[in-house]
Amino acid sequence: MEKERHVLVIFPHPDDEAFSVSGTLAIHREAGTPVTYLCLTLGEMGRNLGNPPFATRESLPKIRKKELIDAANAIGIEDLRMLGLRDKTIEFEDDEKLTGIFTDAINELNPSLIITFYPGYSVHPDHEATARAVVRAVERIEKNERPKLHCVAFSNNCIEELGQPDIIHDITAAEKKKVAAFTAHRSQTEAMVLDWKEKFENQDADFLEWIRKERLWTYKF
Amino acid sequence: MKPIDRTEVQNAIDSFAGKDVYLHLETTNGAYATHVDEAFFSAGAYIRNAFIQYEHGKIVGDGPYRIGLKLNIGWVYAEGVNHFEVDEQGRLLVAGLDYSGKLAVSMQLSPTPFE
Numbered sequence: 001m002e003k004e005r006h007v008l009v010i011f012p013h014p015d016d017e018a019f020s021v022s023g024t025l026a027i028h029r030e031a032g033t034p035v036t037y038l039c040l041t042l043g044e045m046g047r048n049l050g051n052p053p054f055a056t057r058e059s060l061p062k063i064r065k066k067e068l069i070d071a072a073n074a075i076g077i078e079d080l081r082m083l084g085l086r087d088k089t090i091e092f093e094d095d096e097k098l099t100g101i102f103t104d105a106i107n108e109l110n111p112s113l114i115i116t117f118y119p120g121y122s123v124h125p126d127h128e129a130t131a132r133a134v135v136r137a138v139e140r141i142e143k144n145e146r147p148k149l150h151c152v153a154f155s156n157n158c159i160e161e162l163g164q165p166d167i168i169h170d171i172t173a174a175e176k177k178k179v180a181a182f183t184a185h186r187s188q189t190e191a192m193v194l195d196w197k198e199k200f201e202n203q204d205a206d207f208l209e210w211i212r213k214e215r216l217w218t219y220k221f
Numbered sequence: 222m223k224p225i226d227r228t229e230v231q232n233a234i235d236s237f238a239g240k241d242v243y244l245h246l247e248t249t250n251g252a253y254a255t256h257v258d259e260a261f262f263s264a265g266a267y268i269r270n271a272f273i274q275y276e277h278g279k280i281v282g283d284g285p286y287r288i289g290l291k292l293n294i295g296w297v298y299a300e301g302v303n304h305f306e307v308d309e310q311g312r313l314l315v316a317g318l319d320y321s322g323k324l325a326v327s328m329q330l331s332p333t334p335f336e
Contacts, residue, residue: 035267045267047251051322053222056314057245057329058336088252088267124252156256191321 001140001169004033008111008147009176010102010134010195012040012090012126014068015185020152021115022181023171024214029076030174036079036109037101039068040130045087055187067185072182081105091129098129102137111147114138116152118217121158139221149219158217165215172212179211222304222316224317227280230305233313234278234288237330244271245329246299270334273297288328297326 007028012184025035042061049055055063065082072080083101085093106114116163119131131151137184139150150167170199173176182189187215275290275297282289289298301317308314310331317326329335 045247045249047249047323047325049222049316049318049322049324051318053316053318053322055292056222056308057247057316057324058308058312058314061336123256156259172229188289 001027001031001042003031004028005112006109007033007035008105008109008114009035009037010040010105010114010116010130011037012039012085012124012130013046013087014039014071015043016117016127017038017075018071018178018181018185018189020111021169021214021216022071023178024076024115024169025077025214026174026177026181027171028076029170035075035077036081036105036111036182037072037077038081038083038105039088040083040085041087041126042068042082043188046188048191050187050190059113060187062129063187064185068155071181072136074184076177078214088126090126093129098133099136099140102134103140106137106141106147112217113148113150115150115152115216118153118158118162118176118219121153123152123155129148135219135221138219141169150216151219152215153217162217165217168216169214170212170217171214175212222306222314225280225284225286225303225305227286230280230313230315232289233305233307233330234280237313237332238275238277240332241272241274242299242333243331244273245269245326245327245335246271246297247327248299250324251277266309267280288315295326299326301326302328308322326335 024155028035043064044061116134117127119129119135122128247267250279255263275292278290280286280288285301285303287300302315303317305315312331315328316324319325
């Protein structure tokens with residue numbers, strides 16, 4: 001993995017980072033690279049409240065805030081910024097306001113790498129709106145001064161249309177931190193991680209491939 | 222939240238009747254429904270902090286339940302609700318959780334605006 005000056009990660013929901021690039025981020029942190037994570041919402045509209053439920057619609061954001069802080073700690077992120085927007089409303093926000101938030105962060109931090117979703121290929125309307133705004137902010141920077149923009153894509157047509165990801169990070173070295181980040185998002189991942197121990201013990205090939213290989217696409221302007 | 226006790230929920234509904242209340246009403250199949258099954262038609266609706274007053278309200282059914290509120294000039298209702306809580310702020314939080322525990326519908330009443 002190339003050594004970066006500063007990595008800026010922008011996602012709308014607590015747990016987006018765990019699923020997509022928690023291993024990559026942990027490795028950047030181990031190399032001493034500063035990582036700033038802008039998390040737009042607290043996942044207020046999450047459908048998982050525990051089974052049986054331990055959260056309500058109203059207590060969920062408070063629980064997820066704590067989970068997000070725990071996940072950031074597990075990854076080693078020291079600069080976590082919660083932007084206070086509301087889950088599932090990002091695409092209805094003022095587009096210029098969103099772009100401005102990201103432009104300000106880029107100007108302040110001067111990152112060499114930005115990680116977000118790939119617009120058009122990231123399924124959730126919040127992912128799409130966040131990604132579009134990040135692309136707008138980066139596009140406004142002179143071509144030769146732009147930070148690298150690495151994007152997460154997982155729509156059913158992403159390989160067909162974008163081709164294979166040009167960046168594949170093997171994060172085996174940071175696997176424990178990734179599992180800890182996942183586990184921290186307990187309200188959303190509790191059911192999912194139930195059989196992970198067994199899968200690790202059985203060396204489940206599909207699972208190991210999924211958890212150890214983080215796949216990203218360089219954004220094509 | 223715990224499984225609905227009809228009497229407790231009815232009492233809470235009665236306690237808000239004729240008063241100014243804030244309403245949260247939401248239905249959702251999740252933002253990934255069509256990603257998981259392309260034949261699925263994704264739909265939902267959401268309103269937060271609608272300021273209403275209702276004449277009376279009822280919880281009906283054998284579980285999952287339905288709740289309807291009769292307004293001066295309209296109606297509010299939700300179906301598929303099965304869990305509830307009256308929280309420490311005196312708000313009535315009602316939800317319909319599907320067979321895997323995921324929220325499908327939420328209806329909440331509060332004397333003060335929701336955050």
